[in-house]
Amino acid sequence: MELLSGADMLIRSLQDEGIEYIYGYPGGAALHIYDALFRQDKVKHILVRHEQAAVHMADGYARATGLPGTVLVTSGPGATNTITGIATAFMDSIPMVVLCGQVASTLIGEDAFQETDMIGVSRPVVKHNLSVRHPEDIPEIIRKAYYIAATGRPGPVVVDIPKDMTTPNERYEYVFPKKVKLRSYNPAIRGHAGQIKKAVDMLMAARRPIIYAGGGVILGKASDQLTELVKMLGYPITNTIMGIGCYPASDKQHLGWLGMHGTYESNMAMHHSDLILCVGARFDDRVTNATEKFCPGARIVHIDIDPASISKTIDADVPIVGPVDAVLKEMITLVKESKEKPDAEAIAAWWKQIEEWRAFHGMRYETSPDVIKPQEVVEALWRLTKGEAFVTSDVGQHQMFAAQYYKFDRPNRWINSGGLGTMGFGLPAAMGVKLTHPDDEVLCITGEGSIQMNIQELSTCKQYNLPVKIINLNNQALGMVKQWQDMNYESRHAESYMGSLPDFIKLAEAYGHKGVRIEKKEDLEPMLKEALAMKDDLVFVDIYVDRFEHVYPMQVARGSMKDMWLSKTERV
Amino acid sequence: MRRIISVLLENEPGALSRVVGLFSQRNYNIETLTVAPTEDETLSRLTVTTTGSDKVIEQITKQLNKLIEVVKLVDLTEGAHIERELMLVKLKATGSQRAEIKRTVDIFRGQIVDVTSSVYTVQLAGNSEKLDGFIQAVGTSGVLEVVRSGVSGIARGEKVLSL
Numbered sequence A: 001m002e003l004l005s006g007a008d009m010l011i012r013s014l015q016d017e018g019i020e021y022i023y024g025y026p027g028g029a030a031l032h033i034y035d036a037l038f039r040q041d042k043v044k045h046i047l048v049r050h051e052q053a054a055v056h057m058a059d060g061y062a063r064a065t066g067l068p069g070t071v072l073v074t075s076g077p078g079a080t081n082t083i084t085g086i087a088t089a090f091m092d093s094i095p096m097v098v099l100c101g102q103v104a105s106t107l108i109g110e111d112a113f114q115e116t117d118m119i120g121v122s123r124p125v126v127k128h129n130l131s132v133r134h135p136e137d138i139p140e141i142i143r144k145a146y147y148i149a150a151t152g153r154p155g156p157v158v159v160d161i162p163k164d165m166t167t168p169n170e171r172y173e174y175v176f177p178k179k180v181k182l183r184s185y186n187p188a189i190r191g192h193a194g195q196i197k198k199a200v201d202m203l204m205a206a207r208r209p210i211i212y213a214g215g216g217v218i219l220g221k222a223s224d225q226l227t228e229l230v231k232m233l234g235y236p237i238t239n240t241i242m243g244i245g246c247y248p249a250s251d252k253q254h255l256g257w258l259g260m261h262g263t264y265e266s267n268m269a270m271h272h273s274d275l276i277l278c279v280g281a282r283f284d285d286r287v288t289n290a291t292e293k294f295c296p297g298a299r300i301v302h303i304d305i306d307p308a309s310i311s312k313t314i315d316a317d318v319p320i321v322g323p324v325d326a327v328l329k330e331m332i333t334l335v336k337e338s339k340e341k342p343d344a345e346a347i348a349a350w351w352k353q354i355e356e357w358r359a360f361h362g363m364r365y366e367t368s369p370d371v372i373k374p375q376e377v378v379e380a381l382w383r384l385t386k387g388e389a390f391v392t393s394d395v396g397q398h399q400m401f402a403a404q405y406y407k408f409d410r411p412n413r414w415i416n417s418g419g420l421g422t423m424g425f426g427l428p429a430a431m432g433v434k435l436t437h438p439d440d441e442v443l444c445i446t447g448e449g450s451i452q453m454n455i456q457e458l459s460t461c462k463q464y465n466l467p468v469k470i471i472n473l474n475n476q477a478l479g480m481v482k483q484w485q486d487m488n489y490e491s492r493h494a495e496s497y498m499g500s501l502p503d504f505i506k507l508a509e510a511y512g513h514k515g516v517r518i519e520k521k522e523d524l525e526p527m528l529k530e531a532l533a534m535k536d537d538l539v540f541v542d543i544y545v546d547r548f549e550h551v552y553p554m555q556v557a558r559g560s561m562k563d564m565w566l567s568k569t570e571r572v
Numbered sequence B: 001m002r003r004i005i006s007v008l009l010e011n012e013p014g015a016l017s018r019v020v021g022l023f024s025q026r027n028y029n030i031e032t033l034t035v036a037p038t039e040d041e042t043l044s045r046l047t048v049t050t051t052g053s054d055k056v057i058e059q060i061t062k063q064l065n066k067l068i069e070v071v072k073l074v075d076l077t078e079g080a081h082i083e084r085e086l087m088l089v090k091l092k093a094t095g096s097q098r099a100e101i102k103r104t105v106d107i108f109r110g111q112i113v114d115v116t117s118s119v120y121t122v123q124l125a126g127n128s129e130k131l132d133g134f135i136q137a138v139g140t141s142g143v144l145e146v147v148r149s150g151v152s153g154i155a156r157g158e159k160v161l162s163l
């Protein structure tokens, strides 16, 4: 029988859970735990410069690997600083466990120094949260936390650990549970066979079908199954911004992504379809536009692990609750066995129509002889990295340009805060990816507004040697805000201009990194190449891009999916 | 439409706040809420009455089911059921009012459970409309204090909500 203190049990449980990295920041209530960390070397701790960044790092790691991330912070301000990161992970269903110190249980409720009710504060933005009431429960709580975070529809789980639960000289028997059983939590393990059959019949009978895939395909590790099914059917596919990479963007059947800034052909095809097969997406408002005008002629099959995502905003004709990989696998078998075949003539006519839409617009922008367009920066990066890089982004116009012009053929490579839209996400997320993928190119495509929200992490990059490439699409403005003001407020640019930008090159150098500024169009590709060639350095590439560019297509507010601005002057 | 949703909840600290938080977070109505432990001390039984379109009610039940501590739930209004609410009410009772109140209490099958020279305390159980009806019958001017338990409900017949 092994006797361990609560703190040692916690770290041992992390080891037994197979956790390699935790991202965090110490403080009073977490010091017993930090001491236990110090006395071992299996779990490595990465010291960030702000707790929000620790959560985004864990998040980037989780998105790139599909494994839950781990965060450790102290009580009070340490814990509250994680909230934006937790909410970011929650909105995108990212698995992670956030371990928070807490004041001693005897002090809870007394407004003790650095006491915050983290269970209460985090409740609306977690999948679940747990507090430790007896030190001997720690192994089971840790096991439960990871189990809940990573299964079903994944999400963040907070564990609140009062300091007296980790007291060094109080030891308890350590037993790491092999299995967790929760009578009240049983995520579906397969879809309903009858519903799947019905869906396949509908797929065979459809004349204008489209597959609409989302982040659930990536989270559910079902890209292969999805690709196989879509290839087999020969139908068009679009995906959400969260689903980028779930199906190869370079394939002909792929129409690009859909929604507010999606491609013309995706939005048109959705609107005119007669059958939508939704796989692991949730019909959110950035996709559907006005729900009452959504795809009037379409019947809807909706596959999701989370029943609450089905018929929430758009009613499904055939709901299928289950893990997307298992459901798609069954569909593939049924399609293979099906006596009914798709109506070749109808499908050919549908493709002809889609090709016309593609030819009419497609993804394009106007170039200029002297100004660097943000889109061409992304295209150059895509060429130079052969489409193989991990790309994280922040939030704004640069995010949309990155998603539109970098073509991802693989899942888990495009990493962005799609649901919460958190500025400041990009750099720490890139760090989380780079740490575990040191040989891969990791780009953070950002804006001069967003990068300043977690710029302090340049220091962490130095400490742990994380040579990410920061690509700052510097339009000297909060560009996305400015675009909305141009379109909806007669160009009254209230607080969307940043008049006092730092010298990012000097800033990068001050932190011990390299900086490159690109201002001339002819310098773009050669200087990007040079920057990317500095494999061992973090390079901050500050690129002065067109200050007046807008993101298009853009759906017209309160319209249907097909109502879009295609440029500053063309509206369809 | 008004619905009565009955929930078996893990009897753990914080579980109730998750249910209540869900309703406010997602903008759902709570009309009444009751909660108490059951014969199985690891479980609480919670009854919530709410109103909303069928779509909203479907979301409420799905979102409730997603809470880790919710073990099982049923929308009692989907089938035949019994609902009861308990009310304690203090009424001004002097002079001729006393007999009048006594009569009304009898008609509603209530009981006078406490008496002073000027006040009757009445206990009444039934569905919510019956309790409303009693208040209307005695007139709000004589009502000094009202305490209602909120609705508890159970399905009719063989159906049970248990593990």
Ligand SMILES: Cc1ncc(C[n+]2csc(CCOP(=O)(O)OP(=O)(O)O)c2C)c(N)n1
Residues within 6 Å of the ligand: A394, A395, A396, A397, A398, A399, A421, A422, A423, A424, A446, A447, A448, A449, A450, A451, A473, A475, A477, A478, A479, A480, A481
């Ligand atoms: C934390 C946070 N605050 C505010 C916003 C609102 N917002 C969305 S985009 C944007 C501008 C971003 O500017 P920048 O990073 O320079 O990107 P650009 O749009 O110029 O490419 C703002 C303020 C947000 N998404 N996140």
Ligand SMILES: [Mg+2]
Residues within 6 Å of the ligand: A396, A447, A448, A449, A473, A474, A475, A476, A477, A478, A479
């Ligand atoms: Mg900007």
